[in-house]
Amino acid sequence: MSVLITGARGQVGQGVLGRLAASGFPVRAASARPAELAVPDGVETVEMVLDRPETFGAALDGVRQVFLYPEPAGIDELIKAAEAAGVEHVVLLSSAAVLGPDAETHPIGSHNLRVERALADSTLTVTVLRPDAFASNSLGWAWPIGQSMPVALAYPDARIAPIHPDDIADIAAEALTGGTLAGRTVTLTGAESLSFREQLAILSDETGREIPVERISRGEAEQQMGKYLPDRMVTALLDLWASAQDGPAEIADTTASLLGQPARSYRQWARENAAAFGAE
Numbered sequence: 001m002s003v004l005i006t007g008a009r010g011q012v013g014q015g016v017l018g019r020l021a022a023s024g025f026p027v028r029a030a031s032a033r034p035a036e037l038a039v040p041d042g043v044e045t046v047e048m049v050l051d052r053p054e055t056f057g058a059a060l061d062g063v064r065q066v067f068l069y070p071e072p073a074g075i076d077e078l079i080k081a082a083e084a085a086g087v088e089h090v091v092l093l094s095s096a097a098v099l100g101p102d103a104e105t106h107p108i109g110s111h112n113l114r115v116e117r118a119l120a121d122s123t124l125t126v127t128v129l130r131p132d133a134f135a136s137n138s139l140g141w142a143w144p145i146g147q148s149m150p151v152a153l154a155y156p157d158a159r160i161a162p163i164h165p166d167d168i169a170d171i172a173a174e175a176l177t178g179g180t181l182a183g184r185t186v187t188l189t190g191a192e193s194l195s196f197r198e199q200l201a202i203l204s205d206e207t208g209r210e211i212p213v214e215r216i217s218r219g220e221a222e223q224q225m226g227k228y229l230p231d232r233m234v235t236a237l238l239d240l241w242a243s244a245q246d247g248p249a250e251i252a253d254t255t256a257s258l259l260g261q262p263a264r265s266y267r268q269w270a271r272e273n274a275a276a277f278g279a280e
């Protein structure tokens, strides 16, 4: 009986797919664009769009477990289809944003809460992964760093505990294949609290490039971020970073606490991804 990996082009989904396939588990890779999937030999692919219920039946046929990206738009239909197909267990890639005091109105928190709650009301066993900030969010700095421009930040001393996406994939794979995590809800972070300034210093070390940091006003940050993100998201992110200046970031569950293996460091992520920042 197969494990269905939704959003299989995503960085975490790809990691989960690779781990399960390498361990010999029957997996099916689902994507809105299956033709663009790169899958290990022998892995089936299927079109599945999380807000298009007509794509659910074929994707779920013969499936017992699902690795799920959250999409409120189709979640009720997805749960019905999964229950009808005999799915037993869902591992949800949620977000630590559901834990914030403003989660009900927060753009990311409310999106994930809606999916978590629908799954909690179902007959399925549900494992909820609530990661905090991904180390790979630093790719947002790749353009200015590659252009040898300063990285402009309103809150350069905000501290987060960035998690390596491979740690999330390890934990998701364990939830799908092992006996220790199924049915639990876990909040995931990296193992070290680092300010943005400290992350940029590590990136500078690992890329061999100078990376100046320019402090800008909140208004300037709103203008810059507003070019790519909706206003609600800009406000939510800037509020989060403003409040993250006050102390070290909280460390939650890591691969060390959950799997007994050391959490990957931000430096490791930076080294593995140095080329994206223009490292020679």
Ligand SMILES: NC(=O)c1ccc[n+]([C@@H]2O[C@H](COP(=O)([O-])OP(=O)(O)OC[C@H]3O[C@@H](n4cnc5c(N)ncnc54)[C@H](OP(=O)(O)O)[C@@H]3O)[C@@H](O)[C@H]2O)c1
Pocket: 006, 007, 008, 009, 010, 011, 012, 013, 030, 031, 032, 033, 048, 069, 070, 093, 094, 095, 096, 108, 130, 131, 132, 133, 134, 137
């Ligand atoms: N970034 C953070 O700090 C953070 C923190 C907590 C939680 N999260 C959550 O984690 C999820 C994002 O995870 P992720 O980083 O694994 O996602 P990702 O790589 O951004 O991919 C997300 C989805 O986008 C689709 N996609 C569209 N174009 C793509 C492309 N060119 N390459 C790859 N995928 C593409 C894929 O679905 P199809 O294959 O179906 O098209 C994929 O599953 C979100 O739900 C977010 O809320 C993020």
